[in-house]
Amino acid sequence: IFICAGVVHPKAIEYLKGRNLVITQKVLAFPYYINLKDFSYAAVGLSVAHTLSYLATYLSHKNIIFIGQDLAYAENGNSHPDDYQNSANYESQMYEHILTTAYGGNGKVETHSIWLLFKNWFENEMIPNTRKMGITTYNCTEGGARIKGAIEKPFLWACENLLDKDLNKPFEKLEPLSLNKQNEFLLKAYYKVCKS
Structure with a gap:
């Protein structure tokens, strides 16, 4: 699994195309404001x-x-x-x-x-x-x-x-959010930003 901060150079994402990739964001106030705090903790740290x-x-x-x-x-x-x-x-x-x-x-x-x-x-x-x-x-x-x-x-x-x-770790398989769930989060965030 490749874990990249959201500020990573776009070429890094290009090089990792087709690989297991997680893009994280820094813990900032904005994800909390739009109620996406559950998606903001993976990039904690100075480096x-x-x-x-x-x-x-x-x-x-x-x-x-x-x-x-x-x-x-x-x-x-x-x-x-x-x-x-x-x-x-x-x-x-x-x-x-x-x-x-x-x-x-x-x-x-x-x-x-x-x-x-x-x-x-x-x-x-x-x-x-x-x-x-x-x-x-x-x-x-x-x-x-x-x-x-x-x-x-x-x-x-x-x-x-x-x-x-034996690198066969018993990690639980994570499924990506459905397109409907992604759109629901986007619409709620969009509404909150527009309302403010």
């Missing part, structure tokens, strides 16, 4: 990793595996991969550099205030709460900033030890 952590929790997964959560500048000072659309050093001069503990606990790496916000949310909100629910969080990024409370393991280890060979 993709935050959103998927919530989703994994709601789906009662026992393990959450982070990859790509560097939350720090590369050794060469780049903020993004070389092929990033806005340039590899897109955020390199945008923010003040702040030192934080490196992955593995040995030494320091440079980060910035937004990445620290993401890191602090994982450490102070998500990981303590999911731990109470019996969910273990692994940081398999193999670099960047340490995320306290996450167990640091190589990604290969996570694949070999945590991923079930």
Whole structure:
């Protein structure tokens, strides 16, 4: 299943044509106003990793595996991969550099205030709460900033030890809303917007 935020580039949707795809929207006031709040919760979070952590929790997964959560500048000072659309050093001069503990606990790496916000949310909100629910969080990024409370393991280890060979999960089959039900929601929303 591919889960995309409503603000995803249209090309992403084009590339995923014919696949199982869910498009979510951010939790904003408008869905509540038009009484579509039941369709607005899937995209909670500051980043993709935050959103998927919530989703994994709601789906009662026992393990959450982070990859790509560097939350720090590369050794060469780049903020993004070389092929990033806005340039590899897109955020390199945008923010003040702040030192934080490196992955593995040995030494320091440079980060910035937004990445620290993401890191602090994982450490102070998500990981303590999911731990109470019996969910273990692994940081398999193999670099960047340490995320306290996450167990640091190589990604290969996570694949070999945590991923079930039998991926036949007993998920309930979800059916899309009928066209009549979709139209009913649209008409009610349209009426509410026009009335205001």
